Every structure is written in structure tokens, then in C-alpha cells.
Amino acid sequence: MTIRHPLLYVKSILTDIASKDDILRLSECLAGKHLPAIGGNEDPADILLRGLSFSSFDRDLANKVSGLLGLLLSAYMDKIKANGCYLTSGKKVSDYQPEHSIPMVLFQEEDFLYNCLVFASCLPTNKILSQALINFEHLSKKEKNQFVNWNKTGRQLRYALIYQQTDSFLEEFWFGIINSFTNKDNNVFSLEELADIMNAWRGLLWIPPSKDNRATGNVVSFDRIEKGMLALHKVFVKTENAKVFLRKAVRILSQAYPNSPNFWETHINERLVDLPELLQKVFFDQWPGLRSPLNIAKVGEDASDDWDILQLRSRCDIAKAEDNKVVMDILEAIKINLSPTINAIGCSKLEIPVDDTTHYQKAA
């Protein structure tokens, strides 16, 4: 008798569920039933996810299962609405009407809901699933003590919401969370608060592009990113660890859209001068290429090679700069290193006294 690898077996269960649209069996698996013993104390959702990824991630299967999970959670929500009761209200099975084939005994268990949410967090997006999660969020707002363990299940709902967004419906919700921490009394953030803020930031980053933007390849919304970073700046600016927290936010950004440094440098450069100095610094830390127009030492090494870049970027920077320091940095670079080059290419109008920044801005 040959035993398949337990995770291969799990994959076959999911394939079977998908081929038969078997929501009941999916719900049972998420409750831990039908699963082989694999050791390591893993949650049912994690075992299912490992099965889905065993050998290689099966995207078609994942899409199908995501839709089924959406139907499962929608049915769950319908049942809760119909009965006017909540997960932790201690209702007995007999309190539920047997109008649906999914046994409601599963739904009384928060462990089960938690597993549904873990699963939802890692599956491809699906509209029905997304809507079901939004309904849960509305419900949990109405009933604040809905979850026995908010830290576990409530936070997992947020996670699922982040990664199951199919439109920009939740944008204000995420901004609302971040903004609620602005002007915090003591400017000290607990790990819980930081987690909530960063998850809201993730929520903003995972809003998918509109149809039009997708068609034109504009997947990253720089307006939203800028607005979000400014909101985060406002929240953290007075804290001792502001730079650390903002740097973390930028790293989350860079992982959400794994583009080349050049991509970020190109797109952020033009917005940089409008950002507060602290935000500029954290962007510089993440993408040092952003420094190139202002980096005196680098410019000095091979001034003639960098001149074209300097000319383009520095003029743009100077034209937009409200902060004289930016202008002064550029002027200093030119004064120290580039005067010969400037003369050589005949840009004499750039040779202006370093203390006259207004004049310089006009010239640029």
C-alpha cells in the first residue's frame, strides 16, 4: 500500500472539491476534517494552502477554490443575518434553520472562521469572496464584541480584506484607520497600534487599479501612495521612532510592487520635492538612486557623465523646490565640482551666487 505525500493528497482533495463545487466538503476541510496527519501543529487552512502549493502553485485551482470560499462565507453571512445572531452569542445548532446544506455547527466555532479567513488571505482575489469579507467587517463594526479573540480572528479579517480587494471601495476605510491615529496624545505607539496602522497601509497598497488604469499599464497609484505616505508622516512625525516606522512603510511599499529601483526613482523623483524632509530621507534610504542629482560626492567623481542627468533633474527639482536647502545642495554641487563643465557646455546662466536661490530658481 503506497502512501502519497500527505500534501499531494490534500491537493487531490481540493481538486475534487473544485470539480464538484463541493462547498460542504470545503467547509469540513477548513474545520480540519478529511485532512491527513502531518505533524507540526499546523492549522487546517495552512495545510490546505500547502496542498495547493505542493509541487507547484496551481493558480486555476486556487481561483476556483477562492470562488467556492466566497460562496461559503456568503452563505455563512446570510445565515447570520437571517437568524439575527452572531458567532459568539452561544447559540445552539437548533437555533439555526436547516435551510442550507452547510451544517451550522461549524460556524459557531471561531476556530473555523479563523481558518476561513487565513485561507481567504492567501487565495487569488474573487468578487464574491471580497464582498463576503466586507459584510463581515460591517457586522463586526455593529457588534464590537463579536469575536472572542479579536486579536486573532478580527485581525485576520483585516488581513483577508487587504488581499481580497477587487476595487477601491475600502480606500476611505483604510485612510480612516490611519487618520484615527493622527494627533495621538502621547505619541507612543504600541505594537498593536503599529500593526493596525501598517495593515491599513497595506490595505491602501493592495487596492487594485481601475479598469482604465490597468489597460494603460498604470498599476501603481502614485497619488494614493503619496497621500498615504503623507498620512503616515502626519501620524508618526512627532514620535521618536518616526524614521524607523516610515522606513518600514516604504519597505512594505517596495514589496507590494516589486519593481526595480529605477522604476521608483523615476516616478518618485518628480514628487519628492513636495514631500516633507523626513519622507524624502526615508525614500532616499530605500532607493539611494534618488540621491543622484543631489549627491555631491557622486557628481564630483564623474561630473561630465552625470551632467545630463543633473541638468534635467536638478532643474526640475529647483523649479519645484520650496525648501532652499534642496537648491543650496545643488548649487553647492555645481560650485564645487561642475563649474568647468558648465562653462564648457555654455550654461553660464547657471553660474549664480550661491546665496541668491530665488534668482537660481527663476533661471532654472
Place this chain on the structure above:
Amino acid sequence: MANLIFDRIHNISHPWAGAFAELEGNSDSDLATQRIVCKNWRMDHRVSVRREKEMHKSKYFHPPLNGNTWWTSRNNYFNNELCLPANKSIFGKKSAYLRDANETNAIWHKVASSNLLVHVASLNRLLKRLRKSEYSSSLDVCRFEEITGYDLPERQPGENNDHKLNRRVDELANGLNQKGSATIKKVAGLLCDSLGEREPPWWACFANEINKLIDDCDWPELCRALGMGHIEKGEWLIVWRYSVSIAGSVYRPTVVEANDGPFHYPSPPDFPYGITMPLDRNLPACREVLHPPLKRIFAIDNCTGVLGRIDNQISDYNKIDLLRDQHKLRLLQEFTNSEIQTWLDRHT
């Protein structure tokens, strides 16, 4: 054998009798590991009558139970009754293995406090656990990044997150090994503290039985000797070595704490410790115990400060039955009293 549960004869009306019969009656070869877990629950004399009663009273084993619901109940019981702190705290109760009902397995008074224990964990699994939502408020990611110079990969939907995490852990672990043991110890402390009060109890073996494999950095053999068949190729091990006095409340483990581990095998009657089932017949079995997880300075100071990668496959699920047969012979050779033969015969 069919009417034994926890090595005690029960009649057909035992609340779990039907569930066990159903699970064992399933001939699906892919569910063989479930049947092994059932077999272990039948033969494990270490779960006392008192503890069994406490389990029946808990909401997780509420009858009626069929095979599937018992399987779920076992997992929920583990998560909600065992993954608890050593002392009553905000949860209002302590971990089930530390309660009076399990006092027959308390062995700290039998072990010299200067004895050294070894606990081995998978760095990959610790990080995977810590990336879950419930730990987002306990893991100080900024501190983690400050110590390691690495950030944890963002969890992303629609892709194989385990592969992505494992690749990142490769980078992280190589980087940490270069930084040295002091950094690894700091990370160990941070991870243990972040896992908080709901970390499962630690399994540990006696250091003198395993020191050579640790000193030789033979990580796959270390896993095999400890029966850690769930560990997979590509995972990194992190190791703690500490005295029994630091471990505190030391207990003999049971199948209840082994949860869904198919590579577990109960230790013989009257033997005060657990015994690992090695995944290679040539490796010696190790005595093992259970105790509350180390935290804070203890988790830092007692980490060995070395990370080891598993470069080859540890286990083969097709060989579990063979391993169990070999382990039986090993036990019979090591323990010559007739009680063991009788115990094994009862469960053949």
C-alpha cells in the same frame, strides 16, 4: 485491541469508540497517518483516567463524535487547551498538561536539575507562525529588522508563500550565521517572546544523547534521531541547550501533546520519559520531556547561536509502518521486563 483507549479496556459505549472505529476502518491509504495517530491514542497508557475525564468534560470533545469530528476536536483541544501559559493569566487557565489531572506525568522531581536538555525548532516554521495576524501585535518587526538587517517577506495572495518565505529564510539564516552567535541569540529571544503565551509546549531531549550530532552540525541526522519527520528539506533549525532547572516544570509527554504527529510513538509503561522514534534504524532513540517554552533572557542565553539547514529529505511517509516495527524491536531490546512485551502485544 479495538476496545482499548489509552491502554484501558472500554466498552462500546465509550464516547470515542465509534470515532476511532470509523477512522481506523477507512481503508484510504492516504489517510494512513490518521490511523497511526488513532493507534497511538489507543496504546498510550500515559493519559490517566483523571485527565481523560477532564478531556471529555471540555467543550471540544462534546459527544456525539464521529471520526471526522473527533479529528477536529483533537486539534481544537490542542490549540485551545494546550497552547496556554504555564500559569493562569489572562486566559484564566494554564496549559492542560500542567494541570493536576496530569500530575502522574510530572517528573521534574525525578530528574537531576543539572541535566542538560536540548530543544530543536524550525526557524522557518517559527517565522511562518509569527507572520500570522495574531502575532502582528506581538512581533516587533522594526526590532527584528534592526537586529537582523532583514525584513520578513510580505504575505501575498495567489502564490506559493512557503517557497517565498523559505528563500527569504535562506538569506536571513546565512546572514545571521555570518553575523555570529550573539545576533542569533538575540533573534532567538525576540522570536520566543513574540510567540507569547500561546506557544505550544516545548519538546526536549537530554543533551548528552544528542550532543555529538549538534557539535558535528549534522542537522538532518539530528532531526531523524529526534523523530522530527515533519521537518522538510530546506528548513533551518535553531537549537537551545539548557539545564532542567531552567526548563522548570518538566513532564513526560503524551499523545495529546503530540497532536497530529504521525512520527510519535508512546513510551513503554512505567518509563518516566518519552522516547523518540528515530527515522533511521541506526540512530539511537532519545529520552524526551515536555516543559513550558523558554522566554526572555533564558531564550537568549540558552540558544546555541548556530543555525543549521536541512539539505536532504528527512522522512518517507511510506516507511512509517516499517519504522514503527523497528522501534518496537528497539524497545524490546532495551527494556527486558515482561510488561513491555505484554503492552506491545495488546496493541498488535
